[in-house]
Amino acid sequence: VSYQLSSEVPAPDGRRGLVVSGSKEIEPGVRAMLLIAERLFRLDVRIRGDSVQTYVRNLSDGELEVHGSVGGLGTISTSSDDANRFAPGRADLGFLIGEGDDRLLVRVTIGTLKFAERGTVRVSAQAVVRQVPPAPAAG
Amino acid sequence: MGRDELFAVGGEMVTGTAAPGARLLALTGEGIVVSAAMTGGHVTILNRAGVDLTAVYATDDGPKWVTLPALTPTDVPLQGADGGRLTLQVLPAGPSFPDAVTLVVSAETASFVGQAFTGGL
Numbered sequence: 001v002s003y004q005l006s007s008e009v010p011a012p013d014g015r016r017g018l019v020v021s022g023s024k025e026i027e028p029g030v031r032a033m034l035l036i037a038e039r040l041f042r043l044d045v046r047i048r049g050d051s052v053q054t055y056v057r058n059l060s061d062g063e064l065e066v067h068g069s070v071g072g073l074g075t076i077s078t079s080s081d082d083a084n085r086f087a088p089g090r091a092d093l094g095f096l097i098g099e100g101d102d103r104l105l106v107r108v109t110i111g112t113l114k115f116a117e118r119g120t121v122r123v124s125a126q127a128v129v130r131q132v133p134p135a136p137a138a139g
Numbered sequence: 140m141g142r143d144e145l146f147a148v149g150g151e152m153v154t155g156t157a158a159p160g161a162r163l164l165a166l167t168g169e170g171i172v173v174s175a176a177m178t179g180g181h182v183t184i185l186n187r188a189g190v191d192l193t194a195v196y197a198t199d200d201g202p203k204w205v206t207l208p209a210l211t212p213t214d215v216p217l218q219g220a221d222g223g224r225l226t227l228q229v230l231p232a233g234p235s236f237p238d239a240v241t242l243v244v245s246a247e248t249a250s251f252v253g254q255a256f257t258g259g260l
Contacts, residue, residue: 003197003218003226005241011260012237019258021241023226080155080164086252088154109256111152115247124226126150126241126256 006037015131023124025115031055034110034125041097041106047121052091052110062099086113096132103132150238150258156250163253167238171229174212175251181216182225182244182251188236196227217246231260 004022011017022035028047035043037059044055058064089112098104108127115122155164160177170188186192186207195202198218207213207229217225223246231237237259244253 003224005195005197005202005226005228007195007228007230007239009230009239009260012234017260019228019230019239019241021226021228023243078151078153083154083156083252086154086156088152088254090152107258109150109152109258111154111243111254111256113154113252113254122243122245122254124241124243124254124256126239126258128239128258128260130260 004035011130013133017131018127018129020127020129021125023122025118025120025122027120032123034123035108035127037127037129040104040129041095043093043108043125043127045110045123045125047112047123050089052089052112052123054091054093054108054110056093056095058097060097060099060102060104062097062102065096067094067096086115088113101131104129105132150256152254152256154252154254156252158250163244163251164255166240166255167236167257170236171240171242171255173242173244173253173255175246176214179217179246180222181214182253183212183214184227184242185212186210188232190232190235192229192232192236194227194229196225217244222246 006020009017026032031046042057046053091110093108110125113122153166157163157175163173165172172185174183192207225244227242229240238257242255
């Protein structure tokens, strides 16, 4: 069972933005589609041990430029003691797609929860998509 | 804007579990507080952000929109064939609430488990 939501929202600079959220419970080793944004990208995931493999398919007309994990700079991830039995995990991914004025920045946060009794992992994600800010004019 | 700044991630990820009737998780500096229902079947979201917020959640019949009034608890029903799952977005609302929030909750045996993310545009 998979649930996905996709909402257009205005960015603070007045340009367009998109928030895509999805969640899926999968068995380790199985590749599954987690998020899809029509004509932009598709994100698949696979659980490998304690790691999450990500696969980004470019559905746009422009190039894809993946920046992999962007680490935990400035991030806060918290969980209660009781929640730790679900071994919550986090991964971050960033990429650029499209070209020209349609170049888009996509930042994805992926969270995992292990359900040991079912032998599954719930993988959830939020992708925030916005147009790339224009480069400052040379001066 | 440099590459590092472009891809910097500043959002939260919060995970929580709760018995029915207890607080499940809070995020955005307590701006959003989620509690598990005493009787099952829904979660209660308290919007303490100071402005009304718009949320959307997934159902078998497509997305359903709901307003989260400021300082007022809102019950949101769990979904799915087993009636025990929720995927919900809270949308940004200007400078008072600049982040998008994704909330995923499921009802497990005798407890609820939830995970939530924030991320700004």
